[in-house]
Amino acid sequence: MESIKDDLPTAMTMAAFAGVSFYIGAELNVSLFLFFKRRRGLYFWSCALASWGIITQSLFIILADFEIWKDLKGSITFIYLSWLLMVVPQSWVLYSRLYLLMQHDNTLRWVKAGLIFTSIVFGITTIPLGILTVCVPSLHPHVQTNSHTTYNTIQTLLANACIHSKR
Numbered sequence: 001m002e003s004i005k006d007d008l009p010t011a012m013t014m015a016a017f018a019g020v021s022f023y024i025g026a027e028l029n030v031s032l033f034l035f036f037k038r039r040r041g042l043y044f045w046s047c048a049l050a051s052w053g054i055i056t057q058s059l060f061i062i063l064a065d066f067e068i069w070k071d072l073k074g075s076i077t078f079i080y081l082s083w084l085l086m087v088v089p090q091s092w093v094l095y096s097r098l099y100l101l102m103q104h105d106n107t108l109r110w111v112k113a114g115l116i117f118t119s120i121v122f123g124i125t126t127i128p129l130g131i132l133t134v135c136v137p138s139l140h141p142h143v144q145t146n147s148h149t150t151y152n153t154i155q156t157l158l159a160n161a162c163i164h165s166k167r
Contacts (some may be wrong), residue, residue: 004065013063019060025055033071043096046089053086073135080127091115 004011028051033047036044062068064075075167102108 005067006109011066014062018062021054021058025051025058026055041096042092046092046096049089050093053084053089054081056082057086073131076131076134077127080130084123084127088119091119 004014028047030045032051033039039046058080059076060069060075060079062078069075091105092115095111098111099108
């Protein structure tokens with residue numbers, strides 16, 4: 001595999017986007033901790049976790065792609081963990097403000113149950129599947145691509161089925 005360090009335009013673009021994500025994450029953290037008097041509740045901590053996920057995701061990808069972190073299994077593991085830290089709390093941020101739009105407690109309970117289910121089932125199972133797909137060299141590339149594509153298709157179909165079943 002060719003090193004990203006040899007491709008200057010791509011490396012500069014990656015560094016620029018990493019800088020933007022660092023700035024967004026830092027700005028969100030500063031805003032959260034300055035403007036919130038009570039640092040508790042689902043909204044505050046979901047925003048904080050998501051912003052830390054933005055920062056760590058960018059950091060781990062830069063370290064792995066520029067070969068500063070040479071251990072593939074360790075870097076991929078932390079990239080997927082930071083992905084989990086970035087993606088799952090964003091859903092909970094949206095849920096924490098959903099009661100402002102919806103007054104039906106029964107519907108809110110179903111949404112919460114669906115979020116808990118998808119956070120656990122899809123969030124946590126994505127990590128080992130992604131690590132195995134990237135780190136196990138014995139898997140044939142065709143098997144790697146098909147397993148990842150199949151899993152993404154299952155996620156999309158189940159999410160769409162849940163969304164459309166409540167209409």
